Amino acid sequence: MSAANFDIAIKETLEDVSEVVFFLLGALTIVEIMDAHKGFDIITKAIQAKTQKELLIIIGVLTFVLSSVLNNLTVVIVMISLLQKLVKDEDFRMKLGGLVVVASNAGGAWTPIGDITTTMLYIGGQVTTVPLLANLFVPSVLCLVGTLGYEYIQMEDKPFDRDAASTEDDDVPNGQAVVFWGGLFGMITVPVFTALTQCPAWSGMMLVLGLLGLITSLLHGPEDEKYSLKGALTRVEVPDALFFLGVLFAVGGLERVGLLKEFAVQLSALVPYDALVAIFLGFASAIVDNVPLVAAAQGMYDLGQHPSNDGLWNLITYCAATGGSLLVIGSAAGVAFMGMERKVSFGWYVKSIGPAALAGYFLGVAGVLGQQALGLSVA
Template sequence: MLLYAVIACFVIGYIAIVFEHPLRLDKTVPALLMGAVCWALISLGFHNGALDIVDGHEHLFKGADMLLHDGAAFEEAEEGFMANLLHHLGKTAEILIFLIGAMTIVEIVDLHRGFDILKGYINTRSKSKLLWIVGILGFILSAIIDNLTATIVLVTLLRKLVPDRETRLWYVALIVIAANAGGAWSPIGDVTTTMLWIGQRVSTGGLMEYLIVPSLVCFIVPFVIATTSMKAFKGDIMTPELESDEGVPETEERLLSSKTMLFLGLGMIVFVPIFKVVTHLPPYLGMMLSLGVVWLVSEYIHPEENFTEERKATYSAHRALSRIEMSSILFFLGILMAVAALETIAIGNVGALRAMAEVLQDAIPNQNWVIFILGFLSAIIDNVPLVAASMGMYSLDNYAIDDTLWHFIAYSAGTGGSMLIIGSAAGVAAMGMEKIDFIWYLKKIAWLAFVGFAAGAAVFMVIETYLK
């Protein structure tokens, strides 16, 4: 019964996360409750002999041994349970520390108005050229600072460049597609690719080598269709900045430290994969080093001409830390620990998620179709638990690092979410900032995102089948 209780808890929590908007409930709440209650139920079941567990190395620990209350079997089972819990917490903490570091660096750059520098590179009145410029920026930036942050930065810029909201909505919607495509080929471009990278399912080189072309196709195809056949991107657009200063933002919008902090922040984030390759240490240690360097520079740099000690707090890392979304961090904590709970419960001699993978394999022998469907699911429900579940379903013993399976999961989960406005963090952010209507996006943009997703998936299969 406790096995079904754990599964029911996960399903109910998942439903609450999916319907967070109708329920008017922050998804962090059900995620935290789900993670804690699932593990509490497992502990009760295991210590009462009703549940068996499996650790990360697929060692089976029988709950019946806990009823002995003495002897080597009892001690081994108890240590196995606690070691398994700490193992999953450690893997989750690696991801959370990495994300906290990256978010803090981005916020420090933003405090110094570093992203305002990007407006200087946008110097066209053509609607189609503007779309390609912001699209390319979104594709590149999302690979460096993640797709969510890139979307927020570019939506903020578009508000200054495209004053008409109805026109701007089209640009913002296409930015979501570009940002998700750009985040899929970078280990730091999306939470899901970061999870796969830290979990040693993909390497930096392998991810970039086999996903850069499919991701480009996923980005380019919708943009070509939009600029050649949609009226929204025909003609010219007038922007206040361009009329007054030929594309260069007003000087008061910049600080003396803007350019330095922009390039330092982006450079230190890009340095993290290099650090991992050189030192063979986990990525979160590289992010700690990068954050330390950016924080150090921010302590001594002078953003203004007459910079005083009283103004220092305005640009400090302490303020940046107060601006990061801790609710998102706690959501990842809850959801990843809940998925870890399902990975831990033993059904037969394997974990529940591994058993589910075997059932899927029997039902749908073609694995590519399973992952393709995962891309559609990521548009409906959050891609973080989907990827976390897939990592539990398919073990490293059967699918080594940089296996085709992991690359396709990274692509599908990263880009499939573009098909619905609520299907990705970038889409949700754009929806909140511009009040984009769900039905409008479904009618106008969803088919474009699907065409790009399908085209990129087809290219991926060709590359992996014939060129790998």
């Protein structure tokens, strides 16, 4: 590259990468504000179950729904914390925790803000809001159904006793409901804002963050930083965002010098079917972080050859998001689960959760391919 071309490439790559990072930082800060106000207690206190099978379904569906509109890593942290308060049986709690990881990754696959890899593809233009929702909702639900169904059949229907300590009422912060529902509604409407204004997605997320910061400043005094925007920013895991920055920038360099294109040509020659490439990508994301894998896929396939909402992009979006559930180290949600439940090991996850996760993964893949074969995919 000449110096002038190198300068242009650096600026364009930095612009693309920064959009993802600012979007992620905005979303994580909003969730921190909601969590500081104990907003998630509104949902968790409403959970009612009399048997273990009922609790399995409630936890799975609740995790799936929350992960579709919130960061799935945060949802896993909240749900595992809830299970530690609700469930006395350690083995059953660990089993539910593993299924929460699978459900969170499945729930994040079908919305633009549910998973970082889906967000990357959304911001990159490979998928757009309405077709993404239409094309991946059913496969994501099938992934959840396959996983929960596998465990439901094998699980004994024992009675479930709620831990007495979980029923104790904590102090409710001022503005709990306003902050929770306001933040949730704001994040859900970011794709709508983007479609109506044609502004980048990160600007919509920052707008929601600014409005939520204004609300908290009116609800609490300036000295109470626990509930403020400033306090939330200090608790956000900035190293995670900088990790994405580094990985995406590195992959951007590989793309600019043409290595990813060359790799795509060789891979296509070795594996003649794009669907198999996407499925293998899902398995690879169980071992290698799915962020660089998706970033590499974005550079490997040209939007001219595979336009937005092409069948290949739909399958890559699904496989990258859900494939990380196959191993506990395959997603940030799994790593967080392993950190919160100290007795969870790599081998335990493979044995106890792996078969159910694999059943859900392949059922979802069948759903994506089935929709395409029947001509039901939305372009």
